[in-house]
Amino acid sequence: MNYTVLLSQMLQATLMSLRIFFSTLLFSVPLGLLVAAGRRSKVKAVNLPVRFYILLMRGTPLMLQLLFIFYGLKPLTGIQLDRVAAAQVAFLLNYAAYFAEIFRGGIDAVPAGQYEAARVLGFTKRQTFFRIVLPQVCKMILPPMSNEFINLVKDTSLAQVIGVTELLRVTSDWVSSAVSMAPFAIAAVFYLLMNAVVTRCFTVAEARMNYYR
Amino acid sequence: MPLLTARNLYKSFDGTGVLKGISLDVDKGEVLTVIGPSGSGKSTLLRCMTQLEAVDRGEISVCGETLVKTGENQSAVYSDRAACRRIALHIGLVFQNFNLFPHFSVLRNIAEAPMHVLGKKKAEAEASAMELLKKMELSDKADFYPCQLSGGQQQRVSIARALAMNPDLLFFDEPTSALDPELTGEILKVIRDLAAEHMTMVVVTHEMAFARDVADQVVFMADGVIVEQGTPEQVFANTQSERTKAFLSRFNES
Ligand SMILES: Nc1ncnc2c1ncn2[C@@H]1O[C@H](COP(=O)(O)OP(=O)(O)OP(=O)(O)O)[C@@H](O)[C@H]1O
Ligand SMILES: [Mg+2]
Numbered sequence: 062m063n064y065t066v067l068l069s070q071m072l073q074a075t076l077m078s079l080r081i082f083f084s085t086l087l088f089s090v091p092l093g094l095l096v097a098a099g100r101r102s103k104v105k106a107v108n109l110p111v112r113f114y115i116l117l118m119r120g121t122p123l124m125l126q127l128l129f130i131f132y133g134l135k136p137l138t139g140i141q142l143d144r145v146a147a148a149q150v151a152f153l154l155n156y157a158a159y160f161a162e163i164f165r166g167g168i169d170a171v172p173a174g175q176y177e178a179a180r181v182l183g184f185t186k187r188q189t190f191f192r193i194v195l196p197q198v199c200k201m202i203l204p205p206m207s208n209e210f211i212n213l214v215k216d217t218s219l220a221q222v223i224g225v226t227e228l229l230r231v232t233s234d235w236v237s238s239a240v241s242m243a244p245f246a247i248a249a250v251f252y253l254l255m256n257a258v259v260t261r262c263f264t265v266a267e268a269r270m271n272y273y274r
Numbered sequence: 275m276p277l278l279t280a281r282n283l284y285k286s287f288d289g290t291g292v293l294k295g296i297s298l299d300v301d302k303g304e305v306l307t308v309i310g311p312s313g314s315g316k317s318t319l320l321r322c323m324t325q326l327e328a329v330d331r332g333e334i335s336v337c338g339e340t341l342v343k344t345g346e347n348q349s350a351v352y353s354d355r356a357a358c359r360r361i362a363l364h365i366g367l368v369f370q371n372f373n374l375f376p377h378f379s380v381l382r383n384i385a386e387a388p389m390h391v392l393g394k395k396k397a398e399a400e401a402s403a404m405e406l407l408k409k410m411e412l413s414d415k416a417d418f419y420p421c422q423l424s425g426g427q428q429q430r431v432s433i434a435r436a437l438a439m440n441p442d443l444l445f446f447d448e449p450t451s452a453l454d455p456e457l458t459g460e461i462l463k464v465i466r467d468l469a470a471e472h473m474t475m476v477v478v479t480h481e482m483a484f485a486r487d488v489a490d491q492v493v494f495m496a497d498g499v500i501v502e503q504g505t506p507e508q509v510f511a512n513t514q515s516e517r518t519k520a521f522l523s524r525f526n527e528s
Pocket of ligand 1: 287288292310311312313314315316317318319
């Protein structure tokens, strides 16, 4: 087994995992905010479809969603995404649903008195949300968000079911061809390192938000 | 002309009447205290006058501008958004549990609305915030966060926050009820000082001696109606109704 080749291929694959990780975060956080807003809407025509979307995303396996978007979209809509794009879309839709529920919980946890104080002072709804509510929500949702971020690092390995050459796919190919367990151990270290960084970022963020309450 | 006029206010929650025809006037520079048993609708009255709740029927006008009037089919008709907003800017409200913004420093709690609602410059807003803090004897706490302050200090910050908007009329909903008895005095003193400066105020309170001493006009509410109304002497010394007498007797004993 040539370790130089192994490591370089595994690093290459890690970059693919990271690409899915970051693209998911970049799009599913804002989409999650929108979905949370829709979920909180009192208008049934908005609220009901959003609830159905959240149920669908959280109630079916992410692996099935990946397979559906890669193989199932074409017959239905004629759109064929390439493997990586299909993975990115599936992850983004799935994680937005989870994030939305976390955001919703955070927004609902801001006491009514905060809205009332802002209102009496004359802040507009928009100002109230961005200046008063959102900063408090950010602090509250850090712990559940760190869980989701860590899950996402590991979930990127699911993209292999539609043939994306991410870290775990390359690893298991090496294990079967070289008949060695070493690649598994190396992959475990890679995932651990990525999640150590994620954990560290959240620890720092929590410490920085710790100046109040 | 009174600064605040309320006529025949009605408000119910889920069919239960909470305000059943409340009328009152507050003149400029006057202090009105509202007393009454728990559940009599005092907070609801304040919330209706500060636009946190909408009345079902009745008239409210502030500084000569109509907020709401009763329409043809006996339901409330509110003025347009711009008018409601103008009226809201004449009015400040101090809450029982302060409702300070926990993520802002004391200074920012006070300066935020003048900056972003009134469009004041940062330096100007902060300078007046510092002035208000000085008045509240909290100059050294400008950079603290609300969670680092005592209840009494938090309430003084929230009064400063309301004053920073230069309201013509300031409402207090039981400003001392969330405080330890030894901290109550410092808040009552602040309100007394404001009264001495002829700030127009409506104060809901369970502190009877304070309600009597600070007021130009006292209102006793029970079950959503005003049972007795008048000068402190009229209400406290020359009580007319049995309901008021019964309520005040508990206070006179203690
Ligand atoms: N948002 C609401 N929904 C339903 N009922 C309400 C609501 N707000 C107040 N009430 C009811 O209205 C009545 C009057 O409440 P309010 O808070 O105005 O009384 P209060 O005089 O301020 O009492 P306290 O001295 O305890 O503060 C109570 O019976 C209360 O349960
Ligand atoms: Mg009350």
